[in-house]
Amino acid sequence: MQLDVTESEVRQLLSMQELIPAMERALAAFSAGRVVQPTRLMLPVTDHEGFLGVMPAYTGSALGVKLVTLYPQNKDLPTHHAVVILFRPETGEPLLSMDGTYITEARTAAVSAVATHYLAxxxxxxxxxxxxxxxxxxxxxxxxxxxxxxxxxxxxxxxxxxxxxxxxxxxxxxxxxxxxxxxxxxxxxxxxxxxxxxxxxxxxxxxxxxxxxxxxxxxxxxxxxxxxxxxxxxxxxxxxxxxxxxxxxxxxxxxxxxxxxxxxxxxxxxxxxxxxSLGLAVEDVTAAELVYKKVRGQAAGG
Structure with missing residues (x-):
């Protein structure tokens, strides 16, 4: 699949310093009922001891879905691979796709940082x-x-x-x-x-x-x-x-x-x-929205 934003580009655009407060806001919005998000669908890939997860969310400003695979037995490859797709909330038009591997990695740690801030x-x-x-x-x-x-x-x-x-x-x-x-x-x-x-x-x-x-x-x-x-x-x-x-x-x-x-x-x-921490779609969509805004800003400035 051709991605609009690659993993290396996501790493350059998404900083942990801005991701932690974004996750704090996303978690508060989720618990307050301001996010539309079903529990993720996990499809077993039994023959290969893997899973495919489907994680959609609508935050009010962002609409998207993460498709993520979990293959715990992978040795020379990451156990997780992911793609995040954002859509325009007003029309449903696809906005862009991006590699979700680093988003998954970073947002999980950012959420743990929020938990550590409040609980440690x-x-x-x-x-x-x-x-x-x-x-x-x-x-x-x-x-x-x-x-x-x-x-x-x-x-x-x-x-x-x-x-x-x-x-x-x-x-x-x-x-x-x-x-x-x-x-x-x-x-x-x-x-x-x-x-x-x-x-x-x-x-x-x-x-x-x-x-x-x-x-x-x-x-x-x-x-x-x-x-x-x-x-x-x-x-x-x-x-x-x-x-x-x-x-x-x-x-x-x-x-x-x-x-x-x-x-x-x-x-x-x-x-x-x-x-x-299990990981929520709202975390992925919120992180992807941060990346999208920077991509859009670069396009407007370039």
Whole structure:
């Protein structure tokens, strides 16, 4: 498919500094009911252990859809590939298409940064990354914009040493070693069974869990779910798609409600907070709208 905006162009046009506040506004609008967005359709591609997701949204100013594939077994290719198409809301005319791979990567981390801003302790200074792929990289960039970390640890079964060398952080020998004493933890894995245990967590830890997007997959063990106050991006999606939230059987609030002030964020210094991120179409469409405005601006100026 010929794209109007390639992945490299999206990377040049979309900055994390502007994406984080855009995601904050999008989440608040979603929780307030100002966004038209059904729960994503996930089509299994069973023969190849993959999925095709269809994610449409209308924000009032932007109308679009993301088509995304998830192939967790990919080794030499990304596990996610995506395309975002925007339409003119007034007429339905296609405006442009763009590669959605970086949009998915960046907006996920930007949303975790919003969650970290509202839910992590203000003096959080140790970050643990479980997973060493593109999401670990984007989360490292995004979370450093909302908290000052004096130490960053990373663990994955294969790639942690290389990731640590590339980004100037510390490779841990195990997930437990990475997590013990951490103030903020990110789980960004393709694991279908728990990789993070509640017994490893210190009082006051905040967790951003961005893996395990299927109802029968888990990243978090029962002890963690019992100890944590759980926040989600979408209540409907969380109870349908997240194996962790389904196992917990409850959550406290949507992140958008916290942003709007209708629900509280962290309520004590020792509280363990968990943000379970599944990813929303409104995030993709909002990010794509930022790119489109820059493309349009360049065309007008050129």
């Amino acid at each position: 302790r203000e003096d959080a200074s140790v970050l643990a990354l479980i997973g060493a792929g593109v999401q670990a990289r984007s989360h490292l960039e995004a979370l450093r914009l909302v908290r000052h970390f004096r130490e960053v640890r990373v663990w994955s079964p294969r790639s942690a040493p290389e990731f640590a060398r590339r980004h100037g952080v510390t490779a841990a020998a195990s997930a437990e070693e990475a997590v013990r004493g951490a103030d903020v933890v990110v789980t960004a894995t393709t694991s279908r069974t728990p990789v993070l245990r509640g017994e490893w967590l210190s009082p006051g830890t905040h967790i951003n869990a961005v893996g395990a997007p299927r109802p029968d997959w888990r990243e978090l063990d029962d002890e963690l779910l019992r100890r944590a106050c759980i926040y989600v991006d979408s209540s409907e999606a969380a109870m349908r798609e997240s194996g962790d939230v389904i196992a917990a059987g409850h959550f406290f609030a949507e992140l958008g409600e916290v942003i709007a002030g209708s629900k509280p964020g962290r309520q004590s210094r020792d509280e363990i907070t968990l943000f379970k």
